[in-house]
Amino acid sequence: xxxxxxxxxxxxxxxxxxxxxxxxxxxxxxxxxxxxxxxxxxxxxxxxxxxxxxxxxxxxxxxxxxxxxxxxxxxxxxxxxxxxxxxxxxxxxxxxxxxxxxxxxxxxxxxxxxxxxxxxxxxxxxxxxxxxxxxxxxxxxxxxxxxxxxxxxxxxxxxxxxxxxxxxxxxxxxxxxxxxxxxxxxxxxxxxxxxxxxxxxxxxxxxxxxxxxxxxxxxxxxxxxxxxxxxxxxxxxxxxxxxxxxxxxxxxxxx
DNA sequence: ATGGTGGATGGTCCA
Numbered sequence: 001x002x003x004x005x006x007x008x009x010x011x012x013x014x015x016x017x018x019x020x021x022x023x024x025x026x027x028x029x030x031x032x033x034x035x036x037x038x039x040x041x042x043x044x045x046x047x048x049x050x051x052x053x054x055x056x057x058x059x060x061x062x063x064x065x066x067x068x069x070x071x072x073x074x075x076x077x078x079x080x081x082x083x084x085x086x087x088x089x090x091x092x093x094x095x096x097x098x099x100x101x102x103x104x105x106x107x108x109x110x111x112x113x114x115x116x117x118x119x120x121x122x123x124x125x126x127x128x129x130x131x132x133x134x135x136x137x138x139x140x141x142x143x144x145x146x147x148x149x150x151x152x153x154x155x156x157x158x159x160x161x162x163x164x165x166x167x168x169x170x171x172x173x174x175x176x177x178x179x180x181x182x183x184x185x186x187x188x189x190x191x192x193x194x195x196x197x198x199x200x201x202x203x204x205x206x207x208x209x210x211x212x213x214x215x216x217x218x219x220x221x222x223x224x225x226x227x228x229x230x231x232x233x234x235x236x237x238x239x240x241x242x243x244x245x246x247x248x249x250x251x252x253x254x255x
Numbered sequence: 256a257t258g259g260t261g262g263a264t265g266g267t268c269c270a
Contacts, residue, residue, distance in 0.1 A: 009270080010262055034270085036263065061263055108270055203260035203270090246261075246270080
């Protein structure tokens with residue numbers, strides 16, 4: 001089983017790239033974030049034509065997550081139990097091929113100390129609570145998505161410049177570590193130990209050309225699923241295509 | 256060079 005995650009920054013604007021990538025990478029599951037559309041504008045037919053069903057949790061203009069899969073999804077969950085009306089569409093869970101997949105778009109947080117930053121930290125606390133209440137540690141569970149946190153300095157192109165900044169600050173790293181303490185293993189780090197692997201590069205200032213990136217998109221797995229991990233990698237190629245997302249896919253493979 | 260780009264939208268907000 002091959003599963004991938006990709007923040008596409010508008011699924012409508014990125015449709016040609018996503019279908020092209022699916023055709024070559026051939027994942028069984030692709031979790032999307034920032035689809036930036038409501039469910040009835042999601043290009044469901046284009047994905048169906050190449051063999052993927054879609055579960056969608058949409059929202060106008062901002063956020064939105066979806067799961068594309070070659071097999072049917074079961075037990076689909078949209079958002080937290082205690083979400084209020086109109087809450088951000090940032091969490092979509094489904095059982096696919098025996099794996100409980102939790103697809104998240106963790107808030108960006110704007111800048112350290114902002115209201116959005118507080119919202120981000122609180123959202124991560126709610127995610128941990130969601131996992132405690134809804135996921136089984138002994139089962140194959142996979143948490144993936146745009147986490148908007150670079151967990152360690154080796155995930156950052158210039159750690160000194162980013163120290164304490166948004167996406168790297170200690171409170172964010174601690175909140176994410178608490179999510180990980182639910183019982184996850186970073187599938188990417190099982191296979192890749194070194195620095196220089198990034199999943200996001202700012203659109204501005206030629207960041208991709210200079211490889212000024214951060215590793216903020218992740219695939220984490222329960223220890224039960226980690227036993228079946230056969231590989232994990234970042235596919236940098238779509239970031240270099242025409243009209244790219246600022247993120248590129250992260251992929252993990254399991255037996 | 257003290258900014259820069261990109262998406263949804265139709266003024267700015269968000270990243």
